[in-house]
Amino acid sequence: MRDAVTTLIRNYDSTGRYLDQTAIDRLKSYFDTGAARVQAATVISANAAELVKAAGSQLFEQIPELIRPGGNAYTTRRYAACLRDMDYYLRYGTYALVAGDAHVLDERVLQGLRETYNSLGVPIAPTVIGIQIMKDMIKAKLADAGMVDTDFVDEPFDHILRELSEVSV
Numbered sequence: 516m517r518d519a520v521t522t523l524i525r526n527y528d529s530t531g532r533y534l535d536q537t538a539i540d541r542l543k544s545y546f547d548t549g550a551a552r553v554q555a556a557t558v559i560s561a562n563a564a565e566l567v568k569a570a571g572s573q574l575f576e577q578i579p580e581l582i583r584p585g586g587n588a589y590t591t592r593r594y595a596a597c598l599r600d601m602d603y604y605l606r607y608g609t610y611a612l613v614a615g616d617a618h619v620l621d622e623r624v625l626q627g628l629r630e631t632y633n634s635l636g637v638p639i640a641p642t643v644i645g646i647q648i649m650k651d652m653i654k655a656k657l658a659d660a661g662m663v664d665t666d667f668v669d670e671p672f673d674h675i676l677r678e679l680s681e682v683s684v
Contacts, residue, residue: 516623519545519615545615548667555668556613558660559605559653566656567602570649577648578641587638597645604646604675605653611671620671625678643679646672 517525523538534542559566575581581588581597588597607624611617632639650672657665 516610516614516619517616518613518619522616522618548615551662551664552613552615552667554660554662555653555657555665556609558656558662559609559612562656563602563605566649566652567598567605570601570645570652571598573648574641574645577644581641587636587641600642601645601649604672605649608650608671608675611674612668617671617674620674620678625675629679639679643676646675646679650676 520542523541524534527534527538575588580586582594583589588594603624607620610623611619629639631637632642650668653672654665654668657668
């Protein structure tokens with residue numbers, strides 16, 4: 516699993532370049548936000564089950580046909596699978612948040628996911644809505660914890676949303 520530092524260094528090394536001002540600025544930004552990213556991960560980890568459950572409830576309130584007979588989250592097994600997947604997105608989004616590199620999501624979560632969902636008949640649009648709900652809830656939790664600037668939370672979750680969406684987020 517890569518982080519922002521190893522990714523940056525690998526890219527410069529592969530082209531045989533020294534770190535330029537752009538690279539130094541990116542490294543500085545990564546280290547300047549390190550404590551906030553770790554604090555955010557701590558808040559997310561401490562509230563993960565609550566976040567997933569609440570986001571699932573809100574999703575099913577917005578799209579109740581998902582839990583009605585014939586819906587994709589109808590039956591206990593399918594409902595649990597939906598919450599399990601939301602938990603995966605939350606966990607891997609948190610890893611990417613700490614790493615400062617959303618591309619970790621590509622290799623661990625997103626490669627082939629759209630095709631898998633399509634082959635299983637899992638609707639992608641509600642998944643995207645659920646992830647957006649979780650992201651909003653995370654930012655609210657972080658604000659409640661006293662974190663003023665939570666913009667850095669957007670990158671990993673927006674990356675997931677962009678990759679799953681058929682339209683730009």
